[in-house]
Amino acid sequence: MRVILITMTNDKEAPAIEIKGLTKSFKGHLSIGRFQALDGVDLVVPGGVIYGFLGPNGAGKTTTLKILTGMLSPDEGRIRIFGEKAYGTAVASRIGFLPEAPYFYEYLTGRELLMFFGRLFGLPRKLLKERASYLLDRVGLTEKAGLQLRKYSKGMLQRIGLAQAMLNDPDLVILDEPMSALDPIGRREVRDVILDMKRDGKTVFFSSHILADAEMICDEVAILVKGKVVEHGSLDVLLERDVHFWDVSVKGWKPPAKLGDAVVVNRKNNVLLRIEREKAVQEVIDMAREAGGQILGVTPHKASLEDLFMERIPEG
Amino acid sequence: MKFRQWSPVLGLNQMWAIAVNSFREAVRSRIFYILMAFTVVMVLFSVVMSLLTVGSRSKIVIDLGLTVISFLSVMTAVFVGIGLVYQEVEKKTIYNVLSKPISRARFILGRYLGLMGVLFVNVLAMILLLAGLLLIFGGFTTGIFEAAGFIYLELAIITAIAVFFSSITSPVVSAICTIAFYIVGHTSNALTQLLAPDLSSEFGKGFVTFLYHVLPDLNILNVTDLIAYKIPIAEGFTEKALIYTAAYVVILLTASCMAFRHRDLV
Numbered sequence: 001m002r003v004i005l006i007t008m009t010n011d012k013e014a015p016a017i018e019i020k021g022l023t024k025s026f027k028g029h030l031s032i033g034r035f036q037a038l039d040g041v042d043l044v045v046p047g048g049v050i051y052g053f054l055g056p057n058g059a060g061k062t063t064t065l066k067i068l069t070g071m072l073s074p075d076e077g078r079i080r081i082f083g084e085k086a087y088g089t090a091v092a093s094r095i096g097f098l099p100e101a102p103y104f105y106e107y108l109t110g111r112e113l114l115m116f117f118g119r120l121f122g123l124p125r126k127l128l129k130e131r132a133s134y135l136l137d138r139v140g141l142t143e144k145a146g147l148q149l150r151k152y153s154k155g156m157l158q159r160i161g162l163a164q165a166m167l168n169d170p171d172l173v174i175l176d177e178p179m180s181a182l183d184p185i186g187r188r189e190v191r192d193v194i195l196d197m198k199r200d201g202k203t204v205f206f207s208s209h210i211l212a213d214a215e216m217i218c219d220e221v222a223i224l225v226k227g228k229v230v231e232h233g234s235l236d237v238l239l240e241r242d243v244h245f246w247d248v249s250v251k252g253w254k255p256p257a258k259l260g261d262a263v264v265v266n267r268k269n270n271v272l273l274r275i276e277r278e279k280a281v282q283e284v285i286d287m288a289r290e291a292g293g294q295i296l297g298v299t300p301h302k303a304s305l306e307d308l309f310m311e312r313i314p315e316g
Numbered sequence: 317m318k319f320r321q322w323s324p325v326l327g328l329n330q331m332w333a334i335a336v337n338s339f340r341e342a343v344r345s346r347i348f349y350i351l352m353a354f355t356v357v358m359v360l361f362s363v364v365m366s367l368l369t370v371g372s373r374s375k376i377v378i379d380l381g382l383t384v385i386s387f388l389s390v391m392t393a394v395f396v397g398i399g400l401v402y403q404e405v406e407k408k409t410i411y412n413v414l415s416k417p418i419s420r421a422r423f424i425l426g427r428y429l430g431l432m433g434v435l436f437v438n439v440l441a442m443i444l445l446l447a448g449l450l451l452i453f454g455g456f457t458t459g460i461f462e463a464a465g466f467i468y469l470e471l472a473i474i475t476a477i478a479v480f481f482s483s484i485t486s487p488v489v490s491a492i493c494t495i496a497f498y499i500v501g502h503t504s505n506a507l508t509q510l511l512a513p514d515l516s517s518e519f520g521k522g523f524v525t526f527l528y529h530v531l532p533d534l535n536i537l538n539v540t541d542l543i544a545y546k547i548p549i550a551e552g553f554t555e556k557a558l559i560y561t562a563a564y565v566v567i568l569l570t571a572s573c574m575a576f577r578h579r580d581l582v
Contacts, residue, residue, distance in 0.1 A: 071581040092417035099411040107344040119333035120416040
């Protein structure tokens with residue numbers, strides 16, 4: 001059954017992206033059975049943030065992005081972009097999109113590519129020329145503007161891809177794995193461009209499995225596993241909420257050789273206990289005090305995005 | 317940023333941009349030059365053949381030359397046409413294009429127009445070469461330009477068939493189907509005339525007649541013999557050919573757009 005609810009509103013305060021109950025399945029191998037790529041995805045991306053859409057390979061990230069940009073039709077569910085139905089020409093005018101490992105017409109030069117895409121947006125020729133020059137400069141490709149794309153490196157292709165995604169000065173930029181297959185310099189350049197976009201008031205929604213990059217620049221994230229969102233929210237709140245372990249430093253106390261699951265590190269004048277369970281922290285503190293020990297400090301270590309990610313992904 | 321509001325003019329501009337890009341793609345590809353070079357060689361070969369032949373040399377040059385131009389242009393139409401949509405999906409270039417505010421129908425029509433532009437240049441260059449050879453060796457007739465026009469009409473139908481198959485299936489299947497249509501298109505008239513009288517049942521006769529009307533009859537666009545033997549083209553023939561071609565192209569491109577409209581681009 002194919003049920004697609006489309007709601008027509010044009011609320012300026014509406015979230016950049018609103019996804020409700022999105023499902024999508026594909027035919028299985030040799031057309032036997034069906035593979036459930038998305039299984040009731042709910043997501044709200046507020047305006048003006050950098051939103052990381054994270055998940056392991058095959059989680060359904062690219063499928064979601066393809067539905068958002070009109071390449072695929074969902075089986076069920078509702079999508080709204082700035083409160084409007086996805087994916088009409090009005091919405092498309094406000095979006096910039098960079099697909100995964102972008103393939104461009106390799107016989108075109110960098111400048112020709114931007115001119116071609118600009119014409120699809122209906123940009124007047126003079127404005128388009130200025131815009132193309134500005135963007136080539138912004139992504140550092142002015143000197144390579146006359147070179148055919150077949151001679152571009154992966155990093156250069158990613159940068160021209162970002163330039164074409166900014167051609168129409170979009171309110172929402174959707175990027176599929178923008179940092180994959182790039183070296184550290186390339187990744188940093190892409191991160192900088194994304195941060196610039198946010199500074200310009202744009203919403204950036206990007207998929208990635210490079211968690212370190214996402215942690216550096218995202219305001220909010222969602223983690224997608226096997227077609228379902230298993231975690232979402234502000235990165236600060238998510239990482240604040242999840243304390244990974246505590247370090248308890250005690251002076252004048254010799255703890256027993258085995259103390260639950262705590263890791264004991266004996267130092268010259270004190271002892272450091274690394275404890276994972278919050279409840280165990282208080283127990284250890286009480287035990288140390290009873291034995292005459294002096295608590296020098298209790299330091300919670302918050303989870304990194306990678307810790308959060310690994311916790312939310314079921315084994316196997 | 318200031319955009320042009322959507323209007324039929326913007327729609328045409330977008331289609332034109334796709335067409336120009338498709339044209340650029342073809343003329344910057346090796347296959348285009350290989351086929352062009354092969355056509356030049358074959359046209360020159362037809363002149364050599366005529367020199368070795370007893371009889372009307374110019375008729376042989378015209379006949380063979382036009383046949384070579386027609387056949388190799390059809391091959392260009394088939395082999396570029398079958399990848400026109402499929403390749404964009406396969407190479408993933410389509411994701412960038414269709415995420416812009418352009419409809420899938422305008423994309424298909426733009427791609428078609430781009431290839432027709434390439435074929436125009438192709439046929440024009442070859443016919444000018446043939447005209448030059450006829451001027452040198454004698455036997456020049458302006459009829460070869462008329463013949464080129466009819467070749468172009470045939471190419472319009474073949475390209476539309478290739479685009480149709482390209483928008484629903486893989487290049488290999490598209491190539492087989494398009495070439496099958498080309499062969500059937502050149503034999504449907506003869507087959508119908510041969511088969512229909514021998515069929516006993518009314519259903520059989522009706523079916524053959526139905527097939528004849530559904531499948532293209534490309535022979536009605538073939539005027540090579542008329543031009544070679546300087547037989548004037550009948551009055552109203554050109555108009556009928558134009559209407560026939562236009563109807564076929566419109567139906568095929570409409571079907572292509574409809575098939576492609578809801579296709580998942582995985």
